[in-house]
Amino acid sequence: MPDESGSREPGGWELKRMLEQMREQMRIDNEQQRADMRENFASLRTQMAQMVTQEAFRAEQQRRDEQYASLSQDIVEKYAAQVTSLNAEQRDRRQGDKDQQIQLDGFKRWLWSLAIALLLPIALFLGQAYLARSS
Numbered sequence: 478m479p480d481e482s483g484s485r486e487p488g489g490w491e492l493k494r495m496l497e498q499m500r501e502q503m504r505i506d507n508e509q510q511r512a513d514m515r516e517n518f519a520s521l522r523t524q525m526a527q528m529v530t531q532e533a534f535r536a537e538q539q540r541r542d543e544q545y546a547s548l549s550q551d552i553v554e555k556y557a558a559q560v561t562s563l564n565a566e567q568r569d570r571r572q573g574d575k576d577q578q579i580q581l582d583g584f585k586r587w588l589w590s591l592a593i594a595l596l597l598p599i600a601l602f603l604g605q606a607y608l609a610r611s612s
């Protein structure tokens with residue numbers, strides 16, 4: 478039956494068909510939304526599985542801290558060993574220099590003694606010859 482504006486109202490069968498179409502469309506939309514939600518949750522589970530837990534992070538951080546502390550300790554020990562080695566080398570060199578100086582001083586004394594032992598008789602001989610000639 479047409480109303481005052483001239484449009485016809487839908488009949489009972491048309492309303493039923495429209496309601497069924499709407500229900501079918503809503504069912505399809507709901508299924509699509511559920512599928513989308515399943516995909517989103519699967520993606521979220523994958524991302525969550527890849528996330529590092531706080532415990533794992535702390536354990537890794539502690540492992541690294543211990544490793545750095547160990548490396549630092551190794552560096553300190555090696556530096557101390559090098560310093561000790563250099564100090565010992567310097568001490569040995571100084572002692573070697575002192576020993577060498579003592580040997581050199583001994584050689585100088587021996588050389589002076591030799592020179593005196595050789596030159597003193599010659600000087601005495603020349604002195605006696607000079608005195609004998611002048612008298």
